[in-house]
Each structure stands twice: as C-alpha cells, then as structure tokens.
Amino acid sequence: MSxxxxxxxxPIGEGYLENDGWIxxxxxxxxxxxxxxxxxxxxxxxxxFSWIEKALTRGDYxxxxxxxxxKFKNQYLRxxxxxxxxSKSTKNTTIEYHGNSYSIxxxxxNLYIQEAKNRDYSLPQIMYVPAExxxxxxxxxxxxxxxxxxxxxxxxxxFDNAKNEIRGTITLPxxxxxxxxxxxxxxxxxxxxxxxLRLTEASSGFQSIVPLFLVSWFLSASVKKQSExxxxxxxxxxxxxxxxxxxxxxNDSLTDEQRRIALSALSSNFNKTAFINIVEExxxxxxxxxxxxxxxxxLEFNNTNxxxxxxxxxxxxxxxxxxxxxxxxxFLKEKxxxxxxxKKLNEIISINSIIKSSEIAIYQMDDKSGTIKxxxxxxxxxxxxxxxxxxxxxxxxxxxxxxxxxxxx
Numbered sequence: 001m002s003x004x005x006x007x008x009x010x011p012i013g014e015g016y017l018e019n020d021g022w023i024x025x026x027x028x029x030x031x032x033x034x035x036x037x038x039x040x041x042x043x044x045x046x047x048x049f050s051w052i053e054k055a056l057t058r059g060d061y062x063x064x065x066x067x068x069x070x071k072f073k074n075q076y077l078r079x080x081x082x083x084x085x086x087s088k089s090t091k092n093t094t095i096e097y098h099g100n101s102y103s104i105x106x107x108x109x110n111l112y113i114q115e116a117k118n119r120d121y122s123l124p125q126i127m128y129v130p131a132e133x134x135x136x137x138x139x140x141x142x143x144x145x146x147x148x149x150x151x152x153x154x155x156x157x158x159f160d161n162a163k164n165e166i167r168g169t170i171t172l173p174x175x176x177x178x179x180x181x182x183x184x185x186x187x188x189x190x191x192x193x194x195x196x197l198r199l200t201e202a203s204s205g206f207q208s209i210v211p212l213f214l215v216s217w218f219l220s221a222s223v224k225k226q227s228e229x230x231x232x233x234x235x236x237x238x239x240x241x242x243x244x245x246x247x248x249x250x251n252d253s254l255t256d257e258q259r260r261i262a263l264s265a266l267s268s269n270f271n272k273t274a275f276i277n278i279v280e281e282x283x284x285x286x287x288x289x290x291x292x293x294x295x296x297x298x299l300e301f302n303n304t305n306x307x308x309x310x311x312x313x314x315x316x317x318x319x320x321x322x323x324x325x326x327x328x329x330x331f332l333k334e335k336x337x338x339x340x341x342x343k344k345l346n347e348i349i350s351i352n353s354i355i356k357s358s359e360i361a362i363y364q365m366d367d368k369s370g371t372i373k374x375x376x377x378x379x380x381x382x383x384x385x386x387x388x389x390x391x392x393x394x395x396x397x398x399x400x401x402x403x404x405x406x407x408x409x
Contacts, residue, residue, distance in 0.1 A: 001025065002053075002099045004046055008092040010085035011038040013370025016363070022098075023372065026361045028302065029311045030323070032388055033365030038372075039313035040131075040280055042365075044080035046311060047128045047151075047278050049097035049104055052076065056113065057101040057121055059245065060263050063113045072111045075256070079150045080128070122274040122307035125223050129212055130155060131280040137188075137199045137207040159211050162218035163188060172206075172213055173293040174286075179210055204285040209294055212282065220275050220301035220308070227273040227305055274307035283316040292322045296353040299326055303352055317388035320362065323355075324381050330354035331380065357381070 005021040006012045016023050025046060031039040055061050066072065077083040086093060086109075095106040101121040105112045128151045136156055169178040169191065178191040179199075188199040190206055199210055248254065248262045282298060283291040302310040312319070329349040336342050345351065357380025364373050364386060376383045 002050070002097070004042070004049065004098075005094070005096040006042065006045060007094045009045070009095060010041045010082060011036055011365075011367065011370060012041060012372070015370075016372040016374075018374060023363060024361055025309065025311065027309055027359040028299070028323075028355055029309070029360070030319070030362045031311075031313045031365060032315070032320070032362065032375075032386065034367040037365035037367035038370070039365050041082060041085070042363075042372075043278050043280065043311055043313055044082055044128070044151075045095060045097075047126060047276075048076050048080065049095075050099070050124065050126050050276055052104055053097070053099040053102045054124055054126065056115075058123065066113060067111045069110075072106060081149045123272050124274040124276045124307075124309075125219050125272045126276045127158060127215060127219055127278065128155065129215065129277070129279040131284060133211045134204060134207045134285070136211045137202070155211070155215065158215045158219065162214040165218050165221075166214075170214070170217070172209060173297040174205075174209060174290045177206070179214065205287070205290065208284045209286060209290070212279065213294065213297060216277055216279075216298060216301050219277070220304050223272050223275040223308070224304045226271040229271050274305060274309070275301070276309045276311070277302065278311040280313050281315065282312055283314060283319055288318045291316060291318050295319060295322050296326065296350060299353040299355060300350060303355075315388070317386075317391075320382055320386060320388060323360065323362075325349055326353055326355050327357050327360065327380055327382075330356050362386075 002025045003022045004025065005023065006015045007021065015021050023042065031042055033039050052066060056063065056066070066076075073083050073086050077086065093106065097104045099116065099121070101116055103114045103116060130149065130152050132149075132152055133155065135152075136159055163181045164183065166179065166181045169180045171178050172190075175192070180189050180191060181187075182189065188210065190197050190199060190202050190210065199207060202210075244266045245263065248259055248266065251259075254262065277298065279298065282294055286294060298310055298312075302308045314320075326349060329345060329351075332345055333342070333351060333354055336345060342351070357377065362375040362382055364375055366372070375386050
C-alpha cells in the first residue's frame with residue numbers, strides 16, 4: 001500500500017497526527033474539510049508522486065532528471081498549480097511518499113529518490129478530475145485552456161478520447177439520461193424522455209457529471225482491457241522502447257511539452273493494470289440522489305480492477321452517508337447465503353459498488369490548525385461525528401436559538 005507524509009506545505013502544517021504522520025492511500029480514500037484546509041493539496045501531491053513513481057518504473061526518465069534543482073517545483077508542482085506553496089518556509093517543508101516501486105522524499109529544497117526492494121507494482125493510469133470540469137462543456141479543444149492548469153488540459157484530452165468511444169448512446173447514472181456524441185459536428189447531447197439538449201445548454205449539474213462520468217467510464221474500461229492482456233513486452237519491444245526514448249530525449253528541437261507528449265505516446269505500449277481516479281468534489285452541482293448515483297458509479301469503476309484506487313475530496317455529508325451504505329452492503333454480502341436476500345441487497349445498492357471497511361480511509365482536514373485526523377468508525381462504518389455532520393448540527397442549533405428569541409417576544 002502506498003502512503004504519503006506531508007508537513008509545512010501550503011495549508012498543511014503538522015499534517016496527519018497519527019501513524020507517525022503517514023496517510024495511507026487505500027483503495028478508497030476521502031478527504032473532507034473546510035475551504036482552504038488542504039484537501040485538494042493532498043490529492044494533488046498524491047497525483048504528482050504517483051506519476052513520478054510511474055515514470056521512473058516505466059523508464060520515461062531517469063532519477064537524475066527528477067532530482068535536478070527546482071525541477072520538482074517548477075515543472076511537477078506547477079502541473080497542478082501548487083508550486084507557490086514552496087515560496088514560503090521552503091526549508092521547513094517535507095513531503096515523503098512510499099510506493100511499491102520507489103520511495104521519494106522532498107526536503108531542504110531537494111528531491112531524493114530510492115528504489116524499493118519489493119517491485120510488486122501495477123502500472124497505473126492516473127487521472128486527476130479537477131473541480132473546474134464544468135468549463136469543459138464550453139471548450140472545443142485543450143488549446144483553449146492554455147492559460148489554466150496542465151491537469152485540466154489533460155482531462156479535456158481524455159474527455160475527447162471518451163467521447164470518441166461512445167457508440168450510439170451511453171446512459172448516465174442519473175434519471176436514465178442518455179449521452180450521445182455527434183462526432184461530425186463535435187457536439188455532446190443529453191437526451192431525456194421527451195427532449196434533447198446540447199451539453200452547453202444543459203444544467204450545471206449535467207455539465208459537471210457528464211465529463212466526470214465519461215472519463216471515469218472510458219479509462220476504467222481501457223485499463224481493464226489492458227490488464228487482461230497477459231503477455232508482457234518482449235525483450236525486442238523493450239529495446240525498441242529504450243531506443244525511442246533516447247531519440248526523443250536527444251532531439252533538441254523538441255520543447256519539454258512536446259517531449260512529454262511523445263514519451264506518453266511511446267509509453268502507451270506498456271499495459272496499465274490499475275486506474276488511480278482522483279476526483280475533486282464528485283457531488284458538484286448535484287442533487288443528493290444524483291450524488292449517490294454518481295458515487296456508486298465511481299465505486300463500480302473502481303471495483304473493475306483489484307489495484308484500482310479512488311481518491312476523492314468532498315464537502316458533502318451525503319457522500320459520507322452513501323459511503324457508509326456501500327460499506328454495510330459489503331459487510332452483508334459476505335454473510336448472505338440466500339439468492340433472495342442478495343437480490344434485495346442489489347436493489348438497494350449494486351453489488352458491483354460495495355466496498356470493504358478495511359479498504360477505505362476518511363481523513364478530516366482542519367483549516368485552523370493545519371492538521372489532519374482520521375475519521376473514526378464504529379464496526380467499520382464511518383462515525384456521524386464528522387465535520388460535515390457537525391455543520392448540519394450547527395444549523396439546527398442556530399435555528400433553536402431563533403426559536404428561543406421568538407418565545408421572548
């Protein structure tokens with residue numbers, strides 16, 4: 001299991017207060033907390049270090065490339081627009097990542113890399129789904145997003161790939177709405193029972209859910225297909241890859257971005273066997289029942305491969321409640337022997353979306369102290385005493401206070 005430890009980076013101060021500071025990145029990992037508490041910061045660092053580990057394992061770059069002065073800050077942190085978190089108190093910042101293939105540490109303005117002894121590693125497809133995904137409905141090409149983050153540009157590229165995989169229509173996990181793609185005119189339409197709309201004309205909820213769902217659907221299916229190819233690359237194929245890598249790297253006419261694209265295309269010959277789906281605010285602009293349906297689709301995609309991981313940031317108390325249902329569903333499935341009961345369970349939550357309590361971790365971020373705590377559970381079910389439910393309770397208390405004033409009038 002991979003894990004990360006963060007201290008003094010952006011809104012993160014002391015970081016995680018348990019387990020010697022190590023945040024375990026489980027099959028399902030959630031981060032909750034106020035704005036500016038560091039949820040996305042941790043998610044982006046997991047994305048960054050997971051990608052570095054993948055690039056090292058695959059041989060895209062050597063260790064020296066990553067350890068060059070300021071390379072980590074000016075290129076890899078900039079990808080997610082978090083490079084300026086190192087502008088203050090840089091020497092106090094430490095970030096450590098332990099993966100199955102490499103251990104990587106940032107301290108004293110330097111990056112240190114060590115190869116792991118145990119190389120039991122599943123090559124991942126890493127996707128960061130940004131909160132800004134709503135813009136995509138009104139964007140024709142990734143070039144239009146040149147002034148925003150590189151991660152959003154990459155997400156748009158995968159959205160384009162996903163659109164081209166649609167055959168006929170695909171049904172969203174919300175109200176049986178279909179999505180179709182008019183390839184000739186490059187138009188995404190959503191279709192209800194009595195209407196058809198362009199995505200650009202649809203509600204903000206659809207503009208949020210369509211890109212998230214299509215990209216997650218496309219990449220999970222792609223990784224599943226690749227992982228079913230049993231034959232590894234031959235010695236000749238590996239040698240051709242090395243030669244291609246050196247040719248790209250030594251070509252001085254290419255920019256860093258052109259090299260990255262060329263290397264990515266070359267490296268696609270390696271079959272990926274895991275999908276790391278990192279999603280900001282899956283609930284964005286969605287009604288509670290739609291949040292549930294979207295969440296269970298993400299969990300189903302996550303369950304298509306053993307080594308897949310789903311990492312989410314959220315402000316929604318509903319998401320935590322629906323996760324609890326998925327955990328309880330997993331607990332019951334292990335005990336149920338009757339086909340009748342299994343059918344009833346599947347009507348409440350799809351068997352394909354259930355999760356084991358041992359495979360999930362929920363972390364609470366404190367924006368005031370810069371610390372992180374793990375949400376406690378009762379027999380594997382997340383406790384109701386979390387930051388999100390506490391905010392709901394606070395609203396009830398305020399209303400009670402108003403009622404007290406009314407009694408005194």
